[in-house]
Amino acid sequence: MESKHSFICVLICSILMICSAAHIQAEPSEEKLRPFRKQLSKKINYHFMEIPLERALRYIQKKSDLPMSIDYENCSFKLKQTVTFKAEDMTVREVMYWLCFLCGIDYDVRNNTLFISTSEEIIKPYIEFKIYDVRSLVNTPPDMPGPNIGLGSGGHINYMRSQSKETGSSIDAAIIADIIAYSIPEGHWHAKGIGIDIKNGLLAVNNTRDVHIKIEKLLRNLRSNYTSMISFNARIFSVPKNTLRTFLDGLPENGSRTILNHEQVIQARELFARKGTAVATTRTTCYNDQRTHLIAANQEAYVRDITPVVAELSGGADPEMDSITEGFVFDVRPTAGFDKTNVTLELRVTAVSNKDNIEKVYIPLAGGSVLKQGNTESGQTEEDTSNLSVPIQLPETDHIRFRTLARIPDKGGILLSGQSDTITRLSEKDRELVLLVQATLVK
Numbered sequence: 001m002e003s004k005h006s007f008i009c010v011l012i013c014s015i016l017m018i019c020s021a022a023h024i025q026a027e028p029s030e031e032k033l034r035p036f037r038k039q040l041s042k043k044i045n046y047h048f049m050e051i052p053l054e055r056a057l058r059y060i061q062k063k064s065d066l067p068m069s070i071d072y073e074n075c076s077f078k079l080k081q082t083v084t085f086k087a088e089d090m091t092v093r094e095v096m097y098w099l100c101f102l103c104g105i106d107y108d109v110r111n112n113t114l115f116i117s118t119s120e121e122i123i124k125p126y127i128e129f130k131i132y133d134v135r136s137l138v139n140t141p142p143d144m145p146g147p148n149i150g151l152g153s154g155g156h157i158n159y160m161r162s163q164s165k166e167t168g169s170s171i172d173a174a175i176i177a178d179i180i181a182y183s184i185p186e187g188h189w190h191a192k193g194i195g196i197d198i199k200n201g202l203l204a205v206n207n208t209r210d211v212h213i214k215i216e217k218l219l220r221n222l223r224s225n226y227t228s229m230i231s232f233n234a235r236i237f238s239v240p241k242n243t244l245r246t247f248l249d250g251l252p253e254n255g256s257r258t259i260l261n262h263e264q265v266i267q268a269r270e271l272f273a274r275k276g277t278a279v280a281t282t283r284t285t286c287y288n289d290q291r292t293h294l295i296a297a298n299q300e301a302y303v304r305d306i307t308p309v310v311a312e313l314s315g316g317a318d319p320e321m322d323s324i325t326e327g328f329v330f331d332v333r334p335t336a337g338f339d340k341t342n343v344t345l346e347l348r349v350t351a352v353s354n355k356d357n358i359e360k361v362y363i364p365l366a367g368g369s370v371l372k373q374g375n376t377e378s379g380q381t382e383e384d385t386s387n388l389s390v391p392i393q394l395p396e397t398d399h400i401r402f403r404t405l406a407r408i409p410d411k412g413g414i415l416l417s418g419q420s421d422t423i424t425r426l427s428e429k430d431r432e433l434v435l436l437v438q439a440t441l442v443k
Contacts, residue, residue: 023149028109036067044089045087048085048091050081050082051083053105060233068116069110070117071121073214074121097400104119106123120193128209129204129206132216134203137171137219137222140290141286142290144290145291146295146331167308174198180205218225229286229288229337229441230287234349235329236349237273237276237277238276238431239277241431244417259417260412260415261409262412265436265438268436276434279351284330284332291332293329296327297325297442301321302389302395305392306321306390307320332437334346341410343409344406349403350402352399353397360394362389400418411440411441412440413436414435417432417435418433418435
């Protein structure tokens with residue numbers, strides 16, 4: 001029968017393996033082991049039945065002629081562990097791997113010998129200290145939501161009220177440290193003298209050079225995703241109805257016709273600019289997952305109400321002023337896909353148009369009289385005010401809003417439209433408003 005590897009007490013070995021999962025195993029590189037390749041490749045039989053680990057190592061040394069030195073000062077306790085292990089026709093390197101893994105020791109090449117010691121002692125000369133600045137990940141830009149200029153806003157652009165509703169998103173530095181430890185399990189994080197300290201957005205790391213290389217690569221990937229920037233080109237057009245229908249009919253039928261690729265965005269923009277009228281245009285850039293806005297508006301004061309003022313032999317009215325806003329707000333939160341091929345947009349666009357001439361309503365004053373300058377002996381005359389009235393203004397505004405959450409390709413866009421025959425200022429008769437938004441990842 002062909003010789004096969006066999007192990008005694010498989011269950012016990014499995015338990016030991018689970019318990020040793022956090023144990024370091026820093027096997028020397030192939031270059032270091034090259035002088036001992038012949039001895040390590042030698043196949044011998046092993047039958048250890050509850051013998052001390054030191055005795056097992058000496059047996060391996062004798063059978064393989066492998067130069068070996070043992071660090072009694074640091075691993076004397078581990079050398080007293082008993083080993084039960086049986087194998088046939090197994091290489092010395094494979095046996096060394098299992099003994100080291102199960103018994104919590106390790107080996108390295110030092111002074112032309114195979115040096116046996118604790119894992120912590122073996123890895124100590126290879127530990128390097130580095131500081132990583134992750135403040136660009138921890139201190140993410142704050143959200144800047146746009147103000148409400150729609151119905152119920154009172155005509156005021158209230159930034160403080162709108163900004164207090166949301167705060168900027170951020171990543172805790174402790175979470176970044178956990179990601180590093182989880183993503184690089186070979187980082188020996190449980191060993192003495194190895195670990196990650198966190199302070200003021202800085203990570204102080206003690207580990208080997210190979211682990212530092214992997215940390216740098218991981219942080220580069222995080223920065224490329226969380227600190228990337230996205231630019232926008234958004235335009236609102238007023239176009240004839242058949243213009244949009246003609247453009248949509250020319251698009252492929254496989255997929256959504258409102259999500260456009262780069263070439264289709266250029267075609268739509270040129271067509272709408274040639275056939276229609278640009279109502280609003282904006283270009284802005286923000287960080288990934290940052291909410292930002294751009295507003296272009298005009299405010300006009302008007303008389304909202306009056307407060308009667310009554311005095312002896314006179315009467316009048318105190319006007320209450322307010323303001324109305326005309327313009328548009330472009331509010332967006334982009335989230336870049338991890339593969340940098342698409343962008344998810346949380347889009348809010350509001351456009352407001354006011355009637356050119358504000359309608360006036362006259363409020364009659366209560367009956368009475370007021371004193372006016374005259375040529376009487378007292379220099380004053382009385383005038384009947386029972387038929388006088390004071391005007392207040394009733395502004396009329398039209399609103400159109402776009403609210404959506406959609407995923408579009410990089411350099412692609414989204415096409416939204418709206419139509420109302422009753423909104424004569426935002427959309428003329430037989431025309432409709434079209435919102436075209438293009439998003440581009442800044443490389």
